[in-house]
Amino acid sequence: MAQEARAEFSELLAARGVSRRDFxxxxxxxxxxxxxxxxYAPQIASAIESGxxxxxxxxxxxxxxxxCTESMAQVNTPDVPTIVLxxxxxxxxxxxMAAAGTQAEENIKATVDKGGFVLIVEGSVMEGFxxxxxxxxxxxxxxxxxxxxxxxxxxIAVGSCAVDGGWVAGNPNxxxxxxxxxxxxxxxxxVPVINLPTxxxxxxxxxxxxxxVLLAGELADGSILKxxxxxxxxxxxxxxTIHDNCPRRGxxxxxxxxxxxxxxxxEKEAKGWCLYQMGCKxxxxxxxxxxxxxxxxxNWCVESGSPCIGCGTADALxxxxxxxxxxxxxxxxxxxxxxxxxxxxxxxxTIGAVVxxxxxxxxxxxxxxxxxxxxxxxxxxxxxxxxxxxxxxxDK
Amino acid sequence: xARAVIDPVTRIEGHLRVEVEVDNGVVKDAWxxxxxxxxxxxVLLDRQPTDAxxxxxxxxxxxxxxxxxxxxxxxxxxxxxxxxNNARIIRNIIEGAETLHSHILWFYTLTALDYVxxxxxxxxxxxxxxxxxxxxxxxxxxxxxxxxRLKGFVDNGQLSIFTNGYWGHPAMKLPPELNLIAVAHYxxxxxxxxxxAQIIAVMGGKFPHFMTSLPGGTVWIPTEEKLDEIYFRWQNxxxxxxxxxxxxxxxxxxxxxxxxxxxxxxxxxxxxxxFDDKSMDPLKRTLPRGMLMGGLDLTQPDxxxxxxxxxxxxxxxxxxxxPAQGETKAAFDAYSTDAKxxxxxxxxxDEKPMEVGPLSRMLVAYVSGNAGVKSLVDxxxxxxxxxxxxxxxxTVLESLLGRVAARNLEAMYVADEMGKWxxxxxxxxxxGDSSYFVEPAVDAGAGAGLxxxxxxxxxxxxxxxxxxxxxxxxxxxxxxxxxxxDAKGVRGPMEEALVGAPIADVTKPLEALRIVHSFDx
Ligand code: SF4
Ligand code: SF4
Numbered sequence: 001m002a003q004e005a006r007a008e009f010s011e012l013l014a015a016r017g018v019s020r021r022d023f024x025x026x027x028x029x030x031x032x033x034x035x036x037x038x039x040y041a042p043q044i045a046s047a048i049e050s051g052x053x054x055x056x057x058x059x060x061x062x063x064x065x066x067x068c069t070e071s072m073a074q075v076n077t078p079d080v081p082t083i084v085l086x087x088x089x090x091x092x093x094x095x096x097m098a099a100a101g102t103q104a105e106e107n108i109k110a111t112v113d114k115g116g117f118v119l120i121v122e123g124s125v126m127e128g129f130x131x132x133x134x135x136x137x138x139x140x141x142x143x144x145x146x147x148x149x150x151x152x153x154x155x156i157a158v159g160s161c162a163v164d165g166g167w168v169a170g171n172p173n174x175x176x177x178x179x180x181x182x183x184x185x186x187x188x189x190x191v192p193v194i195n196l197p198t199x200x201x202x203x204x205x206x207x208x209x210x211x212x213v214l215l216a217g218e219l220a221d222g223s224i225l226k227x228x229x230x231x232x233x234x235x236x237x238x239x240x241t242i243h244d245n246c247p248r249r250g251x252x253x254x255x256x257x258x259x260x261x262x263x264x265x266x267e268k269e270a271k272g273w274c275l276y277q278m279g280c281k282x283x284x285x286x287x288x289x290x291x292x293x294x295x296x297x298x299n300w301c302v303e304s305g306s307p308c309i310g311c312g313t314a315d316a317l318x319x320x321x322x323x324x325x326x327x328x329x330x331x332x333x334x335x336x337x338x339x340x341x342x343x344x345x346x347x348x349x350t351i352g353a354v355v356x357x358x359x360x361x362x363x364x365x366x367x368x369x370x371x372x373x374x375x376x377x378x379x380x381x382x383x384x385x386x387x388x389x390x391x392x393x394x395d396k
Numbered sequence: 397x398a399r400a401v402i403d404p405v406t407r408i409e410g411h412l413r414v415e416v417e418v419d420n421g422v423v424k425d426a427w428x429x430x431x432x433x434x435x436x437x438x439v440l441l442d443r444q445p446t447d448a449x450x451x452x453x454x455x456x457x458x459x460x461x462x463x464x465x466x467x468x469x470x471x472x473x474x475x476x477x478x479x480x481n482n483a484r485i486i487r488n489i490i491e492g493a494e495t496l497h498s499h500i501l502w503f504y505t506l507t508a509l510d511y512v513x514x515x516x517x518x519x520x521x522x523x524x525x526x527x528x529x530x531x532x533x534x535x536x537x538x539x540x541x542x543x544x545r546l547k548g549f550v551d552n553g554q555l556s557i558f559t560n561g562y563w564g565h566p567a568m569k570l571p572p573e574l575n576l577i578a579v580a581h582y583x584x585x586x587x588x589x590x591x592x593a594q595i596i597a598v599m600g601g602k603f604p605h606f607m608t609s610l611p612g613g614t615v616w617i618p619t620e621e622k623l624d625e626i627y628f629r630w631q632n633x634x635x636x637x638x639x640x641x642x643x644x645x646x647x648x649x650x651x652x653x654x655x656x657x658x659x660x661x662x663x664x665x666x667x668x669x670x671f672d673d674k675s676m677d678p679l680k681r682t683l684p685r686g687m688l689m690g691g692l693d694l695t696q697p698d699x700x701x702x703x704x705x706x707x708x709x710x711x712x713x714x715x716x717x718x719p720a721q722g723e724t725k726a727a728f729d730a731y732s733t734d735a736k737x738x739x740x741x742x743x744x745x746d747e748k749p750m751e752v753g754p755l756s757r758m759l760v761a762y763v764s765g766n767a768g769v770k771s772l773v774d775x776x777x778x779x780x781x782x783x784x785x786x787x788x789x790x791t792v793l794e795s796l797l798g799r800v801a802a803r804n805l806e807a808m809y810v811a812d813e814m815g816k817w818x819x820x821x822x823x824x825x826x827x828g829d830s831s832y833f834v835e836p837a838v839d840a841g842a843g844a845g846l847x848x849x850x851x852x853x854x855x856x857x858x859x860x861x862x863x864x865x866x867x868x869x870x871x872x873x874x875x876x877x878x879x880x881x882d883a884k885g886v887r888g889p890m891e892e893a894l895v896g897a898p899i900a901d902v903t904k905p906l907e908a909l910r911i912v913h914s915f916d917x
Pocket of ligand 1: 242243244246247248249250252273274275276280281282283302308
């Protein structure tokens, strides 16, 4: 059986012009994303190759902009990951499926009846107006979720909206948006939820997680479910800040910043100076964007010249009130009380000068996670900016 | 009389329900219901214009560039900012890349499955398929391998996203060989839409949702290396549209000539125009601003004449207001096609429903005398006339077939224009223009960003006080096209387009789905 499947699989690879070497290389990058040594690559490869049955999956669309589905269409080296995706039978995926209406809904029912499926949720859970903020099939969308979620083998919440409501939950949360984890807890649904924030979700993470789910139990310590943090996020992906891995970091250390509107803005941007002065949320945002990058690794936000806006900030446990929009706006404002351990309170604008060559890996940003409580919009930001003073000629 | 319901409508952005009343195999009446309310306009209040740029684009994950640009332009209009010339060209290229991305994705991934029978492709003769591709002038692929892969898929019994499609439906008309060609290009299209999106990623950080067109200009600075990255991707996508997408369209259309006879909307068209030239005058945009009220007489829209109605929408205030004074107060009670049935408001221009989208833009450009658009449209009409055996006038575009064709022709037109903008940018950079961004001098004002998304006219009305947003209203293309009835009971464009459509099987209203998809909601 396994032998037979292997023959089929190599044909599949050949039909797409993918060499065995490329395939193994890809398995290695999946291993890395899952926090395993690349030594596991052959094991991942053989587990993928010998799989003879497709894993059923449902991709449900709730309070969404469809950006996360769009993001999946931008996945890297399409030939290999789509082979992985071919190992799933995605029986419901509104944006791309052939069936519509009644025929589409039949697909959900047939899959739920059989059980053992992976549930992927895109978009916020919409509780407003008794769930009528989102209507699907002539009833509140949450009704659909209530029928499907408890029967799933695992749930993957893709994108910040599904994780904690995302921008849709932004103050004053007019449509009653929340995230899957918080909603499931409230409804006593015990199925494990894997949270993948950022807006949209990074497709490379989704593929890696799906591989992990497909292989569940086959690799000794491979299961992502054993490596989730308190918010249900895979720690390997969400354990380090953007700032930790940012290529502009050297300029941060040197106190070399790009300043919007300054005469030399373009010149300094072309040199790749640090965007901290423009409000970069890299120091407080925990994702590996600088490493995995976006759109087949073509680029990522900070490299394009824009500060990170912290779209990967989420609070799955709070559901709604921890969303990245309330936590991060004004996006171009710099957090007021950035502290360095052992140095005491400093003005962010002088960090570069104070820190100099000192490793700033321990940079801690206070007052960011905590302000969103009490319906405050945004973090306290500086009023007088050092670069404003500079423009006035007051800089030394 | 029978009621057919499509809910959820799949292969669209967002959530839509469609009800049609069918009598003797023909649609007599229709209701289109938007199923999702998120409240973007309210979430943006009290935040800064720069925040609005980043957040408002999240209205739509398929056209975030257009929303980002309309938001930024609204803020710039409010704060009196005139952006540097480099920023204008850069925005055009990003916007153009999104148009190509969106149109490719729409034709192949979203609507093709309404016309292409994937299962029928299994019985295609491979040699005949190559012969057909050659005579249609479209690109070839390893058709044998693709058919084999498809067979493995079907034999496995797990059809994944193809489960329960309308295979074998009487309204499916293509021969197996053409179905197989289309399936091959369906797979290629996935790579081409991604390549177009990578142009945005180079210039905007990532796609969907980009980072760089902030109010004031752009924070992306071109280098020679980055311009190269854009150029070769543009060339690949442009050539693929010319050598695959356009020939495919012309090969498929003759099998669906009946679609030229139904699917006409309200007959009124509006375009705000898109792609600024050096003058930044909206009347001089590459795809110009303009309006057609039931005919081919060109006039210019006055934004002050727009009003939004809520008689059939789940809102409690703001009825009959212009978006500059608009309000959004959601209030759900119940779903009833006799009373309220949608989260979409009913915008009207001078009390009339307006169709927006590529068909509207192509018609406006055509009557404005745009030479490129005119030659594309005329050559397509010639091909269709030949297939129909009679001379078809430009008004035949006011149909399901015309709406589909217009979008694909626009992809070709924009692809060619984009090449010029890239050259223009290279010239500007080489000429030493290093200005990309200006800061606002004031912190209050009101204005509108009137622009186009791939799916039609888009407006963001922005009012700023003390540096913060105190009013924000958006009228999207789908608000126009998917509008419910207004106070007088007049149907919206999509509803109107559905009326008169043939339905072969009420339990599988495929023809209705085609019409809905033709608007790319
Ligand atoms: S502040 Fe932002 S741009 Fe600067 S080094 Fe940190 S992550 Fe990079
Ligand atoms: S770099 Fe920041 S803004 Fe960009 S995707 Fe990652 S978390 Fe979101």
